[in-house]
Amino acid sequence: GAVVSQHPSRVICKSGTSVKIECRSLDFQATTMFWYRQFPKKSLMLMATSNEGSKATYEQGVEKDKFLINHASLTLSTLTVTSAHPEDSSFYICSARQHRGNQPQHFGDGTRLSIL
Amino acid sequence: AQSVTQLGSHVSVSEGALVLLRCNYSSSVPPYLFWYVQYPNQGLQLLLKYTTGATLVKGINGFEAEFKKSETSFHLTKPSAHMSDAAEYFCAVSAYSGNTPLVFGKGTRLSVIA
Numbered sequence A: 001g002a003v004v005s006q007h008p009s010r011v012i013c014k015s016g017t018s019v020k021i022e023c024r025s026l027d028f029q030a031t032t033m034f035w036y037r038q039f040p041k042k043s044l045m046l047m048a049t050s051n052e053g054s055k056a057t058y059e060q061g062v063e064k065d066k067f068l069i070n071h072a073s074l075t076l077s078t079l080t081v082t083s084a085h086p087e088d089s090s091f092y093i094c095s096a097r098q099h100r101g102n103q104p105q106h107f108g109d110g111t112r113l114s115i116l
Numbered sequence B: 001a002q003s004v005t006q007l008g009s010h011v012s013v014s015e016g017a018l019v020l021l022r023c024n025y026s027s028s029v030p031p032y033l034f035w036y037v038q039y040p041n042q043g044l045q046l047l048l049k050y051t052t053g054a055t056l057v058k059g060i061n062g063f064e065a066e067f068k069k070s071e072t073s074f075h076l077t078k079p080s081a082h083m084s085d086a087a088e089y090f091c092a093v094s095a096y097s098g099n100t101p102l103v104f105g106k107g108t109r110l111s112v113i114a
Helices: none
Strands: A004-005 A009-014 A019-025 A030-036 A044-051 A067-073 A075-079 A089-095 A103-106 A111-115 B002-007 B009-013 B018-025 B030-037 B044-050 B057-058 B064-068 B074-079 B087-095 B108-113
Touching: A004 A044, A004 A075, A009 A019, A019 A030, A030 A067, A030 A075, A044 A067, A067 A111, A067 B009, A075 A089, A089 B087, A103 B044, B002 B087, B009 B018, B018 B030, B018 B057, B018 B087, B044 B057, B044 B064, B044 B074, B074 B087
Parallel strands: A009 A111, B009 B108
Antiparallel strands: A004 A019, A019 A075, A030 A044, A030 A089, A067 A075, A089 A103, A089 A111, B002 B018, B018 B074, B030 B044, B030 B087, B057 B064, B064 B074, B087 B108
């Protein structure tokens, strides 16, 4: 079945560091990928929609200069948390949907980001 | 616009008992509905989905859900709970199969008591 790989699974770093998270669709092409953020004991909130070859669309309240999204190919999207601070600590999850048909989103396993 | 309401943030059942997790949705267009499961420190795994056709949908691990348009519901059930079913369950809705994001409910934590 469709697989989405997300890397790294866990990051612990100092405040001020920039962190890059990769999301890859391993066996299908995804023109669109989504980035979600999950706070402890909370649901998933959509951060942005990543479109291959164009700028990402950010949800209201999400700082696009803080959360840089690049979707350079049909199988790879990256989220960079720039100058991360403790309040950016969270669980970040990407998803991708196959381009055709009534296909559900497939999720990566998530990245737990901890900023000290 | 779409929205999802999951009734009960925490459900506790005995092993072998019926599992019922409730989900109601709101959608201005015919919805696509999903149930995902999340184990601790992991991503989401699709349990089942409804797009069109048969309203009773069977998923993995013995779960099933029934789409009831008149009740705007998509409740998740399993006849007999196993300890391994303990996890967080999310109901989600999407407008259609295009490149639209999912809107998630707040989740229901299922505990299974031995």
